[in-house]
Amino acid sequence: MSGKESGKDRLIIFDTTMRDGEQSPGASMTKEEKLRIAKALERMRVDVIEAGFPIASPGDFEAVQAVAEAVKDSTVCGLARALDKDIDRAGEALKKANSGRIHTFIATSPIHMQHKLRMTPEQVLEQAVRSVKRARQYTDDVEFSAEDAVRSEFDFLCRVFEAAIAAGARTINVPDTVGYSLPGLWGERIRKLIESVPNADQVVWSTHCHNDLGMAVANSLSAVLSGVRQVECTINGLGERAGNASLEEIVMAVKVRRDIFPCDSRIDTTQIVPTSKLVSQITGYPVQPNKAVVGANAFAHESGIHQDGVLKSRETYEIMRAQDVGWSTNKLTLGKLSGRNAFRARLQELGIQLDGEEALNAAFARFKELADKKSEIFDEDLQALVSEAHQGENEYIKLAYLRVASETGTQPEAQVTLSVDGEECRAQATGGGPVDAAFKAIESVMQSGAQLQLYSVNNITSGTDSQGEVTVRLEKGGRIVNGQGADTDIVIASAKAYINGLNKILDASQRQHPQRAAL
Ligand code: KIV
Ligand code: ZN
Secondary structure (H helix, E strand, O other): OOOEEOOEEEOEEEEOOOOOHHHOOEOOOOHHHHHHHHHHHHHOOOOEEEEEOHHHOHHHHHHHHHHHHHOOOOEEEEEEEOOHHHHHHHHHHOOOOOOEEEEEEEEOOHHHHHHHHOOOHHHHHHHHHHHHHHHHOOOOOEEEEEEOHHHOOHHHHHHHHHHHHHHOOOEEEEEEOOOOOOHHHHHHHHHHHHHHOOOHHHOEEEEEEEOOOOOHHHHHHHHHHOOOOEEEEEHHHOOOOOOEOEHHHHHHHHHHOOOOOOEEOOOOHHHHHHHHHHHHHHHOOOOOOOOOOOOOOOOOOOOHHHHHHHHHOHHHOOOOOHHHHOOOOOOEEEEOOOOHHHHHHHHHHOOOOOOHHHHHHHHHHHHHHHHHHOOEEEHHHHHHHHHHHHHHHOOOEEEEEEEEEOOOOOOOEEEEEEEEOOEEEEEEEEOOOHHHHHHHHHHHHHOOOOEEEEEEEEEOOOOOOOOEEEEEEEEEOOEEEEEEEEEOOHHHHHHHHHHHHHHHHOOOOOOOOOOOOOO
């Protein structure tokens, strides 16, 4: 995979949206959601898809297994601590992959070794070697990461990397786990590592940067200039704490500044915006409007001078074209008169798999309902509709009816009927606004005690008949979940999102966090 294309080295794009991205509060994904994201990443020609952390939970194991089976053109990777049980679980999950990778890691900084692992450096080195050898029993494609490499002692880091390569690692990843470095320093550290590790030429060097100081992308690009040929990144920069380096920024920086970078990725950049929208919709993390490449304003020109310049010659103020990153791939898909076969075919093209005819019929019925309210149905509408169809399947709480009255000079009032585990429950409440009234009515039935941490509304497509997509973030006893709902009526979308969040928060299954888990 590190072969040259058009005279340049290949920059391997390793996407960790479904593993590190999933560590963002409330962003956990179901197997079905991971499959949809994996298909979108494959369409985008991502080289390596890190699909999860198989030991974390049975759900994560099944999701990695399903992605490994479904994806044919990208390598599918599973994360494993440097522990036999983790590696065996990852190996098992990846069994059916066309091309599978085990990514094993252990922390190498004094602070992590002493306080988290309670291991000596020699024990860490020994365990790194053992884990790489064990992973090699499952696949030749083994990646080794030294967690918190940024704060690790340089000579020790070199020894660990040398030993991991000798044990059979094919990729050596150098993470700035805590987002502490600066571009000049990071580039320098990487350059020295590649120069100092005696068997450095036998592997692909990689970096994985966090964004705590807002420098994940800059640090990753600096590492590329120093010789790494794999960057670990996520769609929309999702990830632990302040997130990871954002895939779209890395890919476009290398492409736009091809005069500077000695490598290029094989990413189909026209898939960037649709994939960004999909990830935002599934995780409930909206994209800020001024976000580079994928923000709604990334190609909007507000000032008269700029508008005038762009009209005369686009290059005056634009360094890349909106359509090259997929802004115009917002395809008009289907309408009121489209039939079931056209609907099924478009879902297939989008990589959406519904379980059986019943699920397809239910989704098609929802599509017809939506088409009655909205004349043009876009891919984004279909994605939202399918998310909802999946949510509806096993939900404990369902919205049966909602009526909201709001007029100037009176307090808005909501009446709601919920189906809770099959039993009908009604309530009414007043509130500061219609959404507040609806949430209070739902809460008066459920008495969940969950705290609302975030409420946001975005239009899925453009126009006043667009569906509103609502995200709520709920917290209870330290557990955080995101709930989503979409509808052409934003009060109904809000109620759906709130109920979706409550369903998740009442679901007992918890995921284990790879970096906080004790070794
Ligand atoms: O940030 C980090 O160090 C990680 C490793 C598991 C690569 O996510
Ligand atoms: Zn990370």
